[in-house]
Amino acid sequence: MAAYQKVTHMLYPDTSVTLALFANVESCKNLRKCVMEGTVEAALLKTAMIVDSFQVLVAANKAIHLYHTKSMMTKNVHSEILYCLSPSKNISESFRSFGAADGETSVFVAIVNDAEDRTLKKVTNILGREPDSLDLTSTLSDKKLIAKTYRLTDDELSTFSLLDTLVSRVAAKEIITAGKGQS
Amino acid sequence: MESRKLLKQGAEAKLYLHDFYGRPCIIKERFQKQYRHHTLDSMLTNQRIKSEVRANLRCRMAGILTPTIFMVNFQDNSIYMEEIQDPITAKQYITDMSAQGDSSSLLMLAEVIGQTLSKMHAGNIIHGDLTTSNMLLQGNPSNLRLFLIDFGLSSFEASAEDKGVDLYVLERAFLSSHPNSQELFNTILNSYQAATKNIKSCKEIIAKLEEVRMRGRKRTMIG
Amino acid sequence: MVIAIGFEGSANKLGVGIVKDGVVLSNPRHTYITPPGQGFLPKDTAKHHRDHALDVLQAALEEAKIKPDEIDVICYTKGPGMGAPLVSTALVARTVAQLWKKPIIAVNHCIGHIEMGRLITGAVNPTVLYVSGGNTQVIAYSEKRYRIFGETIDIAVGNCLDRFARVLKLSNDPSPGYNIEQLAKKGKRFLEMPYVVKGMDVSFSGLLSYIEEKAPLLLETNEYTPEDLCFSLQETVFAMLIEITERAMAHCGSQEVLIVGGVGCNKRLQDMMDIMVKERGATLYATDERFCIDNGAMIAQAGWEMFKTGLVTPLQETTCTQRYRTDEVEVTWRD
Numbered sequence: 001m002a003a004y005q006k007v008t009h010m011l012y013p014d015t016s017v018t019l020a021l022f023a024n025v026e027s028c029k030n031l032r033k034c035v036m037e038g039t040v041e042a043a044l045l046k047t048a049m050i051v052d053s054f055q056v057l058v059a060a061n062k063a064i065h066l067y068h069t070k071s072m073m074t075k076n077v078h079s080e081i082l083y084c085l086s087p088s089k090n091i092s093e094s095f096r097s098f099g100a101a102d103g104e105t106s107v108f109v110a111i112v113n114d115a116e117d118r119t120l121k122k123v124t125n126i127l128g129r130e131p132d133s134l135d136l137t138s139t140l141s142d143k144k145l146i147a148k149t150y151r152l153t154d155d156e157l158s159t160f161s162l163l164d165t166l167v168s169r170v171a172a173k174e175i176i177t178a179g180k181g182q183s
Numbered sequence: 184m185e186s187r188k189l190l191k192q193g194a195e196a197k198l199y200l201h202d203f204y205g206r207p208c209i210i211k212e213r214f215q216k217q218y219r220h221h222t223l224d225s226m227l228t229n230q231r232i233k234s235e236v237r238a239n240l241r242c243r244m245a246g247i248l249t250p251t252i253f254m255v256n257f258q259d260n261s262i263y264m265e266e267i268q269d270p271i272t273a274k275q276y277i278t279d280m281s282a283q284g285d286s287s288s289l290l291m292l293a294e295v296i297g298q299t300l301s302k303m304h305a306g307n308i309i310h311g312d313l314t315t316s317n318m319l320l321q322g323n324p325s326n327l328r329l330f331l332i333d334f335g336l337s338s339f340e341a342s343a344e345d346k347g348v349d350l351y352v353l354e355r356a357f358l359s360s361h362p363n364s365q366e367l368f369n370t371i372l373n374s375y376q377a378a379t380k381n382i383k384s385c386k387e388i389i390a391k392l393e394e395v396r397m398r399g400r401k402r403t404m405i406g
Numbered sequence: 407m408v409i410a411i412g413f414e415g416s417a418n419k420l421g422v423g424i425v426k427d428g429v430v431l432s433n434p435r436h437t438y439i440t441p442p443g444q445g446f447l448p449k450d451t452a453k454h455h456r457d458h459a460l461d462v463l464q465a466a467l468e469e470a471k472i473k474p475d476e477i478d479v480i481c482y483t484k485g486p487g488m489g490a491p492l493v494s495t496a497l498v499a500r501t502v503a504q505l506w507k508k509p510i511i512a513v514n515h516c517i518g519h520i521e522m523g524r525l526i527t528g529a530v531n532p533t534v535l536y537v538s539g540g541n542t543q544v545i546a547y548s549e550k551r552y553r554i555f556g557e558t559i560d561i562a563v564g565n566c567l568d569r570f571a572r573v574l575k576l577s578n579d580p581s582p583g584y585n586i587e588q589l590a591k592k593g594k595r596f597l598e599m600p601y602v603v604k605g606m607d608v609s610f611s612g613l614l615s616y617i618e619e620k621a622p623l624l625l626e627t628n629e630y631t632p633e634d635l636c637f638s639l640q641e642t643v644f645a646m647l648i649e650i651t652e653r654a655m656a657h658c659g660s661q662e663v664l665i666v667g668g669v670g671c672n673k674r675l676q677d678m679m680d681i682m683v684k685e686r687g688a689t690l691y692a693t694d695e696r697f698c699i700d701n702g703a704m705i706a707q708a709g710w711e712m713f714k715t716g717l718v719t720p721l722q723e724t725t726c727t728q729r730y731r732t733d734e735v736e737v738t739w740r741d
């Protein structure tokens with residue numbers, strides 16, 4: 001298991017996030033079931049919506065900060081990662097757009113505070129295979145769908161890298177979606 | 184956060200250099216102004232962080248270069264953003280090029296500034312604090328990349344008045360930073376006008392600029 | 407040794423001051439005070455100045471123990487200001503210049519404030535915040551001009567305060583701004599109001615219409631007291647002024663601030679400025695109501711500086727102008 005990334009939060013040294021990509025799995029059904037039941041605590045992300053692990057890192061960084069400052073919009077830090085990734089203020093819509101579905105054959109997993117990689121090991125067992133290189137992330141993404149979901153403009157896409165447009169959108173979500181037209 | 188390094192102490196914010204998970208990052212932390220009533224101070228700080236982030240993103244949507252935002256922290260009133268690599272402020276650039284007598288580089292810069300501001304106003308973004316220090320440049324003279332920064336005083340207004348005042352603010356800052364530069368500023372205005380597709384609204388904006396200029400000169404000042 | 411006499415009457419104060427090489431020998435003044443709720447009209451103000459010109463002039467001479475033939479130069483306010491009062495005061499200055507056979511100098515009112523402020527406080531090269539009933543400017547000296555770095559893009563701060571005083575029907579004695587300041591000391595509840603800073607410029611008109619519109623109801627329902635509103639207004643407009651002053655200081659790399667003009671007497675404004683200035687490791691210079699408020703000595707002092715560099719104004723050019731920008735004057739007396 002060398003492919004995944006485990007990163008310490010810049011503001012909270014006691015908190016880490018583990019990012020792992022499973023590029024080719026039979027289905028996400030069992031894994032999703034375990035997450036629903038609470039036996040696995042992780043965020044399961046739709047790979048089509050992810051262009052780079054950094055995009056997830058920015059969302060996780062934010063979710064962890066919101067968790068520590070008691071300003072989360074959802075019930076736990078893992079669902080908050082999903083919500084932070086999404087441009088929508090609607091929680092169930094965010095889960096629908098950014099959560100991995102049962103039938104998908106790839107999944108991007110984010111785990112907060114995975115002591116001794118126990119959760120990642122569980123995930124690996126359930127999926128029956130090891131994580132793939134995070135470098136494959138962009139090959140699984142659906143750039144058209146991403147542009148549509150985030151409502152990216154042509155000007156924006158021709159000026160910035162796709163990743164950077166998404167990073168700014170994720171970081172600034174509650175500011176740009178609230179109080180339109182106000183300064 | 185011991186690893187962060189103070190880059191600059193401004194009037195309202197401290198800038199720190201830091202690393203954001205492998206990306207070079209600037210942390211802009213607004214601090215309390217002791218002279219201000221605390222309610223007013225926190226209101227302004229909060230408002231300016233939001234304005235800054237919002238206008239930064241709106242500019243990007245309009246295809247104007249701005250630093251990528253990594254994080255907004257309302258606990259300590261800071262914005263984490265991309266550190267623009269090897270930038271030179273437009274202020275420094277104009278000073279350098281003027282000293283070298285390189286007028287063609289200056290003209291090319293004026294073109295880029297005019298075009299950028301036209302794009303910005305077309306998106307109804309009012310910067311609120313346009314100066315040549317708030318424009319960062321990258322690249323070579325014939326292919327300058329101009330980043331707009333410091334949107335703390337920005338707002339969203341469609342009116343010619345607000346856009347005219349925005350240009351007026353730049354003109355004032357421009358002329359006080361760069362002596363004998365009225366001609367260069369006029370080139371910016373020409374390029375702004377040439378780039379603005381809505382000719383009618385552009386005329387109104389320039390008329391407002393004239394009006395605001397005259398307001399200053401013609402104001403009767405009693406007492 | 408040069409003795410200068412200055413005549414000031416650009417607004418509702420008539421002042422005559424005598425300055426001898428940087429020493430103020432006398433500086434009497436008479437203020438036209440209107441009933442609460444009313445501003446001063448040009449015609450009535452001009453009449454006030456005419457009525458009191460001789461008394462104030464005599465007081466100035468007596469207090470200074472100076473005889474007319476000892477005076478070297480007559481200085482008067484050319485502008486900016488209200489037309490009729492300016493003209494009535496200039497007429498007095500021209501008359502005595504001819505009567506006493508003395509040279510005359512036309513002085514910019516704003517420059518009078520700056521030079522007086524520099525003389526009284528000893529500030530060398532300050533960033534100047536000039537705040538009065540008709541002016542709101544942040545000024546710094548560079549290359550032979552007092553250049554305006556920031557200013558109001560609509561009404562002056564003093565005008566904003568005066569008009570708010572009228573809403574509250576405050577007395578104009580000694581000045582509306584003074585009475586707002588006294589009430590503000592007892593204010594507690596802060597009301598948020600429009601705060602408009604654009605670059606180094608400010609705007610007060612939106613704020614004024616906001617408070618003019620809101621005040622009656624807020625007072626009627628006892629949500630806010632007049633004291634609270636005065637307090638909130640001061641806190642807001644002064645914060646705007648401090649902010650643009652700080653921006654100008656940063657822009658010019660300045661380490662001195664001088665506050666001049668009638669609003670500059672306000673202790674709260676001075677205190678706020680002092681906090682900002684201390685944070686920057688800079689120095690604040692402020693004067694009191696003797697010199698902040700329009701007076702004759704400031705015109706004498708600026709005229710004295712000009713006269714020493716050889717300037718005089720030919721009699722046929724001793725006109726007045728309502729509009730006279732600070733940066734129009736070439737500052738011949740500074741390096």
